[in-house]
Amino acid sequence: MAISQMVGASIKRREDPELVTGTGSFVDDLPQTGLAYMSIVRSPEPHARIVSIETSRAREADGVVAIFTGKDIRADFQAPMPVTPTFVPDKKAPDQYPIATDKVRYVGEPVAIVLATSKAAAEDAAERVEVRYQPLPPVTDIEKAIETGASLIHEDLGTNLSYDTKFAAGDIEAAFREADIRFKQRLVQQRLIPIAIEGRGVVADYKKFANTLTVWSSTQIPHFVKVFLAVLLGIPESQVRVVAPDVGGGFGSKIRVYPEEFLTALASKRLGRPVKWIEDRNENMRATHHGRSQLWDVEVAAKKDGTLLGVRVTQWLDLGAYCSQFGTFMVIGLLVAQGAYRMKAFDGRGIGVFTNRTPTDAYRGAGRPEATFLIERVMDLLARETGLDPVEVRRKNFIRKEEQPFTALLGLTYDSGDYELTLGKALEMVGYGQLRKEQAEKRKQGTYLGIGLATYIEICGLGPAAATQAASGVSLWGMSVVRLHFTGKATVIIGSSPHGQGHETTMAQVAADVLGLPIQDIDVQHGDTAIGPMGMDTYGSRSMALDGTAVHLSAVKVREKAKKIAAHLLEAAEEDVVYEGGRAFVKGSPSKAITIQEIAVAAFQTNRIPKGMEGGLEATTFFDPTNFVWPFGAHICVVEVDKDTGAVRIVRYVAVDDCGIRINPMVVDGQLHGGIAQGIGQALLEEGIYGEDGQLKSGTLLDYLVPTAADLPSFELEATITPSPVNPIGVKGIGEAGTIASSAAVVNAIVDALEPFGVKDIDMPASPEKVWHLMHKNGGKQR
Amino acid sequence: MRRKVSMTINGTQYEHEVEPRLLLVYHIRENAGLTGTHIGCDTSNCGACTVEIDGHSVKSCTVFAVQAEGAQITTIEGLAKGNELHPIQQAFWDEHGLQCGYCTPGMIMAAKQLLERNPNPSEREIRLGIEGNLCRCTGYHNIVKAIQTASKVMATGAGKEAKAPATVS
Ligand code: FES
Numbered sequence A: 001m002a003i004s005q006m007v008g009a010s011i012k013r014r015e016d017p018e019l020v021t022g023t024g025s026f027v028d029d030l031p032q033t034g035l036a037y038m039s040i041v042r043s044p045e046p047h048a049r050i051v052s053i054e055t056s057r058a059r060e061a062d063g064v065v066a067i068f069t070g071k072d073i074r075a076d077f078q079a080p081m082p083v084t085p086t087f088v089p090d091k092k093a094p095d096q097y098p099i100a101t102d103k104v105r106y107v108g109e110p111v112a113i114v115l116a117t118s119k120a121a122a123e124d125a126a127e128r129v130e131v132r133y134q135p136l137p138p139v140t141d142i143e144k145a146i147e148t149g150a151s152l153i154h155e156d157l158g159t160n161l162s163y164d165t166k167f168a169a170g171d172i173e174a175a176f177r178e179a180d181i182r183f184k185q186r187l188v189q190q191r192l193i194p195i196a197i198e199g200r201g202v203v204a205d206y207k208k209f210a211n212t213l214t215v216w217s218s219t220q221i222p223h224f225v226k227v228f229l230a231v232l233l234g235i236p237e238s239q240v241r242v243v244a245p246d247v248g249g250g251f252g253s254k255i256r257v258y259p260e261e262f263l264t265a266l267a268s269k270r271l272g273r274p275v276k277w278i279e280d281r282n283e284n285m286r287a288t289h290h291g292r293s294q295l296w297d298v299e300v301a302a303k304k305d306g307t308l309l310g311v312r313v314t315q316w317l318d319l320g321a322y323c324s325q326f327g328t329f330m331v332i333g334l335l336v337a338q339g340a341y342r343m344k345a346f347d348g349r350g351i352g353v354f355t356n357r358t359p360t361d362a363y364r365g366a367g368r369p370e371a372t373f374l375i376e377r378v379m380d381l382l383a384r385e386t387g388l389d390p391v392e393v394r395r396k397n398f399i400r401k402e403e404q405p406f407t408a409l410l411g412l413t414y415d416s417g418d419y420e421l422t423l424g425k426a427l428e429m430v431g432y433g434q435l436r437k438e439q440a441e442k443r444k445q446g447t448y449l450g451i452g453l454a455t456y457i458e459i460c461g462l463g464p465a466a467a468t469q470a471a472s473g474v475s476l477w478g479m480s481v482v483r484l485h486f487t488g489k490a491t492v493i494i495g496s497s498p499h500g501q502g503h504e505t506t507m508a509q510v511a512a513d514v515l516g517l518p519i520q521d522i523d524v525q526h527g528d529t530a531i532g533p534m535g536m537d538t539y540g541s542r543s544m545a546l547d548g549t550a551v552h553l554s555a556v557k558v559r560e561k562a563k564k565i566a567a568h569l570l571e572a573a574e575e576d577v578v579y580e581g582g583r584a585f586v587k588g589s590p591s592k593a594i595t596i597q598e599i600a601v602a603a604f605q606t607n608r609i610p611k612g613m614e615g616g617l618e619a620t621t622f623f624d625p626t627n628f629v630w631p632f633g634a635h636i637c638v639v640e641v642d643k644d645t646g647a648v649r650i651v652r653y654v655a656v657d658d659c660g661i662r663i664n665p666m667v668v669d670g671q672l673h674g675g676i677a678q679g680i681g682q683a684l685l686e687e688g689i690y691g692e693d694g695q696l697k698s699g700t701l702l703d704y705l706v707p708t709a710a711d712l713p714s715f716e717l718e719a720t721i722t723p724s725p726v727n728p729i730g731v732k733g734i735g736e737a738g739t740i741a742s743s744a745a746v747v748n749a750i751v752d753a754l755e756p757f758g759v760k761d762i763d764m765p766a767s768p769e770k771v772w773h774l775m776h777k778n779g780g781k782q783r
Numbered sequence B: 001m002r003r004k005v006s007m008t009i010n011g012t013q014y015e016h017e018v019e020p021r022l023l024l025v026y027h028i029r030e031n032a033g034l035t036g037t038h039i040g041c042d043t044s045n046c047g048a049c050t051v052e053i054d055g056h057s058v059k060s061c062t063v064f065a066v067q068a069e070g071a072q073i074t075t076i077e078g079l080a081k082g083n084e085l086h087p088i089q090q091a092f093w094d095e096h097g098l099q100c101g102y103c104t105p106g107m108i109m110a111a112k113q114l115l116e117r118n119p120n121p122s123e124r125e126i127r128l129g130i131e132g133n134l135c136r137c138t139g140y141h142n143i144v145k146a147i148q149t150a151s152k153v154m155a156t157g158a159g160k161e162a163k164a165p166a167t168v169s
């Protein structure tokens, strides 16, 4: 790449002035007249038949415009909601419609919608809708869900089992035969509730005579929403426009096409006026999908010297009441559970079951934090079994730099990586040797310090198109349009749809370097299906590796065309023209340069460009990479555990991450901070708890503990840079890395702190209560 | 049933007939049209709705509009002077103290009160001071830094320090 000015610079985000002054445009902020407000009557029952819905009293309430039950509108939907085959094409996936008709299957499932002239009127009327249910026994336990006699959630399937699938390679029996050390462990991935601070919200505006639908939605995936609105509502795709305005966080929770998008659009279509629905937090915690909710049973074969031989694992996945759009993506955890280590055999089994709980789908990391948690807990357990230092066990088993690109057992090929490098740096930062001494000293004084490591790899940047289509049925690539205007200003359109990641800034950085334009002359647009050909949106840490690369490539195409026009204007051969810093000149005569602004003008005066050339200065790219990208890193968490209270305090958190070339290090670090905090939240605080009655017990922010500033330390971050060879800008992804590493690092630290008490494992969240009990189970005595 | 309520928001007098049950946050957003004050929960946990009422930072979802009769209210829209950002807003921008920006208005209003009460807070004091405001994006790291930076700038009245990231506007 040419001399770079913008890429690599911590440029302040252009998104921010609006947001810090309260003039951003989130869905609920958009001006709109003539609105009807939608309130949704949701099931309070986890599993029940709908006996009757009485709406007459509600219809009399002030301000009511219309009320529709599931039966009233079911026929309007021309297909069920989308489910991708992701990794498990032969799974059982029952049809889910946006609204229930005969039966409800989780608390929060929509059963009727109320439209009124104000939000308050809609809510008041919704309370007057009387629904009679005939309760059925709820299924709330992953393993019991598939026992014989379990209550059937989808009777027509005849089972609560969606799939039972295998991902295996190598001779696992031989690995266990060869082993001196064998051990088993169950690892619990509790249910998490994503809690973007902005809930979801939708405004839909259907115009009857034009047959057009415009939808504003707080979503990560406006392009997917557009396609499926068209399909389900039977409106030509060309007549549907979806806009994701400012979106207040997603973390995977806005990656699905949701019932409410269809319901709001349908209501607008029925009423012939715009309709608004804004999710409140109470709804959000039940109606927006949850994450994790898995059990991992692992068996390990290893040698006394710490060499890992094989891993056998069963991943139990709680899909919730339906198979969500990407509900089976989480089995990717099995595909990458090998982590940064060599082993001879891997035997993975994934069992997906239905329960009467909110459906699960992607939550930051989606399958990869689970995989890292598995292999990193295994490394620490192996260290405990062998008496070796956890650092040594990792070093012994690391895939070496020289082995990259490394093809793992299940056939995926890591693009690049140097795991020793990030670990070495992290150990140095934390002062590992000294810290171990301090730990020993403190233990003598009754203070329990714990040091936890996680050396992770991550698969992200979803494409390549063929691989993602084979795995998930969705062909994923990056898209950009780079357009020079008459005055030499540029518009960049991307197919990704940010919700806090700062693409308006970072994508402009990428384009600025190629075009040699001042960054403030480049505008970046996104999140509107009307502005570009198509997009694959934002999730899976994919935006920079795919859409960012597409921006680079479109900018290169524009630059090449600009050179051709310049050669024509300069009456020189194209090979003799140099393009640098937004100026084109004949080699050796930089003083006679013409600027990109002058070239842009010429591009629109078609008499001035070479014969046969199209006017305009614009390029579109669909970028399909040859591989995924594979960030990696080493995180070290230091905790202190209070024996009297069981409280865990994070004393230090050190991380060295390698996401290849960093476009904007400030933004990269910000992604890591937030990601690490979410993993810490899982490790220490968060849990979506359902009772046996199928009710969500931690269904408010009073009960579901999102980390506060007081729960967290400042983070100490460093980076190494191993460029990815699979895209020309050398980038990997960083949106999820923090979360992928941190829950494992924190739990390893806690277990390390509790080592004197003979503790080998603790379930997340490691609440003070759990920690206290583990420390006091032998009357508080150390081993 | 409606009651008349009048209050001053960011120096402008607003008078409306409202239902007694209307929460102040809805009044600010819908009647005064100031949508910078956000709503993130229904249990007074998230702080996205934080505003200043008669000099105290308050979660505006915990107050009925009618209770604010005669009050002087400042919202996020009232902080910048013309094109000049308030030092806390500037510091949030400089230090990358926001990502999606949804928590940000409330966070900045909470930070303002914190710095008024304690102009030179320690890191711990900052963390405790904004404990009532949730951010899911930033892990608070850069929010803490932003408040530290704002504290320095406000103490000296000086411009920003050199170490902050390059400004390209
Ligand atoms: S909306 Fe007021 S505290 Fe959450």
Ligand code: FES
Pocket: A197, A248, A249, A500, B097, B098, B099, B100, B101, B102, B103, B104, B134, B135, B136, B137, B138
């Ligand atoms: S910046 Fe997104 S919640 Fe704080």
